[in-house]
Every structure is written in C-alpha cells, then in structure tokens.
Amino acid sequence: MWTDSHAHLDMEDFTNDRDTVIQRAGEKHVIHIITVGVDLKSSRAAVNLAEQYPSVYAAIGLHPHEAKGFDEDTLEKIAALSTNHKVVAWGEIGLDYYHNYCPPKEQKKAFEAQLDVAKNLHLPVIIHDRDAHEDVLTILKKFGKSERIGVIHCYSGDLGLARDLMDLGFFLSIPGTVTYKNAGPIKTVASKMPLERMLLETDAPFLSPLPYRGKRNEPAHVAITGKEVARLRNMDPEQLATITTKNARFLFGIPDQP
Numbered sequence: 117m118w119t120d121s122h123a124h125l126d127m128e129d130f131t132n133d134r135d136t137v138i139q140r141a142g143e144k145h146v147i148h149i150i151t152v153g154v155d156l157k158s159s160r161a162a163v164n165l166a167e168q169y170p171s172v173y174a175a176i177g178l179h180p181h182e183a184k185g186f187d188e189d190t191l192e193k194i195a196a197l198s199t200n201h202k203v204v205a206w207g208e209i210g211l212d213y214y215h216n217y218c219p220p221k222e223q224k225k226a227f228e229a230q231l232d233v234a235k236n237l238h239l240p241v242i243i244h245d246r247d248a249h250e251d252v253l254t255i256l257k258k259f260g261k262s263e264r265i266g267v268i269h270c271y272s273g274d275l276g277l278a279r280d281l282m283d284l285g286f287f288l289s290i291p292g293t294v295t296y297k298n299a300g301p302i303k304t305v306a307s308k309m310p311l312e313r314m315l316l317e318t319d320a321p322f323l324s325p326l327p328y329r330g331k332r333n334e335p336a337h338v339a340i341t342g343k344e345v346a347r348l349r350n351m352d353p354e355q356l357a358t359i360t361t362k363n364a365r366f367l368f369g370i371p372d373q374p
C-alpha cells in the first residue's frame with residue numbers, strides 16, 4: 117500500500133494515457149496519489165482529477181516559477197477551490213533559486229502570502245525548495261511550528277537541515293533520485309531520518325527512478341523508490357509502505373478507505 121505524495125497528473129505528458137497511468141498505479145498497490153497544482157489552471161485541473169478518480173487527492177497553489185503571476189485575485193480564486201472535499205493541501209509553494217524564473221523578492225512575497233492563506237484554511241503546505249535552503253528555513257521558522265504543518269517535497273538537503281525542519285513539524289518526502297548512484301546526501305537522509313516523518317513521492321512526470329531515469333515518471337514508480345529506501349534501511353518494503361502511507365494519511369487527513 118504505497119502513497120505517491122507528489123505528482124503532476126494534469127500535465128500534458130499524461131494527456132494520451134492518464135487513465136492507464138492511474139490504473140497501473142493501482143496495480144502496483146499505490147493506493148493514494150496527491151496531484152499537485154502549480155498555478156490556478158493546474159490547481160483547477162488537480163481538483164477535477166481528484167473528483168474523477170477515488171485514489172487521487174488534490175493540492176492547490178502557486179509554484180515559485182509562477183510567482184510573477186501572483187496577485188490577490190489569483191490567490192482568492194485558488195483559495196475558493198479549497199471547499200472541495202478532495203483538496204488536502206496547499207502547494208506547491210516555496211523558493212527556487214536554481215531556475216530563478218522570478219526574482220527572489222517576488223518569490224518570497226508569493227511564498228509568505230500563501231503560507232498565511234494555508235494556515236487560515238487549516239491546510240498542510242507542500243514546500244518546494246531548490247537551492248534555497250537558508251531562505252526557506254528562515255521563512256518557515258517565522259511561520260511557526262505545528263503538528264500537521266506540511267511536507268518538504270523532493271527533499272534535497274542534508275541531515276542537519278532535516279532536523280531543523282522536522283523540529284518545526286515538517287515531514288520530508290523522498291523522491292526517485294534516491295536510486296541514483298550520484299544521489300548526494302539523500303541516501304544518507306533516507307537511511308537515517310526517523311520513519312515517522314517520511315513520505316515518498318515520484319514528482320511525476322519528472323525524476324524517474326532507476327532504471328527509468330530520463331524517461332517519463334509515473335505514480336506506479338513510487339514503489340521502486342520505496343524498495344530502494346527499504347533496502348538502504350535494511351527493512352521489509354511492505355512495512356515501509358504501511359508506515360509512509362500512514363504518515364501521508366495523517367498529514368493530509370485522508371481516510372483509510374478511499
């Protein structure tokens with residue numbers, strides 16, 4: 117019973133075979149998929165998909181790449197989607213200094229405003245942090261600590277940062293990059309972090325695990341990532357699946373039976 121805590125099922129990559137992809141995830145025992153919005157249009161699409169498929173839940177928000185399109189009107193329109201019962205999180209939001217499609221100042225403004233909205237709506241947040249560890253941590257510290265606060269998706273920091281984020285209440289989500297030989301600190305983080313704070317994700321259609329690296333990713337592949345994490349921790353993959361799915365249900369408030 118795996119959970120893919122982060123995918124982009126609305127993206128064009130899935131236009132021709134979305135049904136098959138979601139069905140294949142089910143066949144690989146991926147019972148929950150969170151499909152994540154990056155702007156108003158994709159947030160709407162995420163909600164539509166969640167309404168269509170019992171295993172799919174939606175997150176709504178404005179990605180740091182889209183921070184230029186940020187204004188009160190867009191924010192209100194996205195927030196209006198939160199009344200749908202299958203909306204389980206606000207995201208993805210955060211900072212991306214790798215691509216830097218928007219100036220950091222604009223990214224920060226959009227990030228902080230959305231943290232406030234998420235808090236008012238009592239929704240956990242899904243955080244995107246690419247090469248922006250220090251500023252993300254500073255902003256999240258200001259935002260404060262709570263139990264179902266959110267998840268750092270595609271976690272890419274080291275164990276020290278992991279501890280600081282977990283102190284604030286955050287879960288950390290491990291992506292398919294953990295299967296790569298040049299994976300950096302993620303293998304260490306995945307093998308040492310406390311299991312009760314771990315989620316797994318694909319970030320599909322991106323970041324395929326081995327042996328699919330470079331090809332389109334899909335939610336079924338979260339099982340491959342999970343098996344690698346289980347191998348690193350010398351534990352039974354089924355047990356890891358159970359724990360990480362339980363974590364996702366707790367964080368996103370997903371009932372046991374979809």
Ligand SMILES: [Zn+2]
Nearest residue numbers: 208244269270
């Ligand atoms: Zn992201």
Ligand SMILES: [Zn+2]
Nearest residue numbers: 122152208319
């Ligand atoms: Zn994403």
